[in-house]
Amino acid sequence: MKSSELIKQLQELDPEGVIEVCINNVDIYFLDVEGAYYDGSLQVLTRDHSKDPYYNITGGKYVRSGSKIVLHPMSIRDVLWDNPDTAVIDYSGLSEDTRRRYEESDNKTRQASRDCEKRVEMDFFYAWAKKKAVLLNEDVEDLRDETDRFYEVNLSPNDPLKVLPAKPDKDGNMWNPSVVDRRESEWDNRVEVRWTGYWELHKKNVEGQKTEV
16 A cells, blocks of 8 residues: 555544554554565555455565555553563553453563563573683583572672773774673673582672663
8 A cells, every 4th residue: 555545544534633543453653664675575465446445456466676664563562571660551441350351461471571581681691601611611511500590599680781881893983882791791790600510600799880770
């Protein structure tokens, strides 16, 4: 559908422009213009307008040249996944039974997001510790158990991120350090990996580190 036809139909359906627009019951977050090839070929329906206003679809075609306007939806589930601890959801328009079902489902999404974020951070922590460990002993078979145990007791995805200065790449362009870079720098300062016949991780006593949330 061309943008002109979309605008025309929207104005016919809602001349005052006050009705919510959705895609499969999900709100639209933003619109942008992309190449027709981007993220897979654009699928365009072919229509027989002699059949208007009834069903007029006769087939379709794949398009890879030109541009397309993309409507990007964002569901409440997406919001909860991105912000499990801070997203505020209004259930006031639902009946008590429906509210309970939706709230239960949303809380499961919140927890799944927290668990996923924690698992990813624990993987990063293990990778960091492994780089330290192989300098002491090439056998790191039991290291994962120790990094997971240490992380569970001492660390969290909500720990403040250390502030690091921008750094140049090989071409001299300045780049801000990634989250992983900042995490690893903080672990360098605060965690020690030891081999004493088995793997041990210990907290260092470091004061005055400049951090930010």
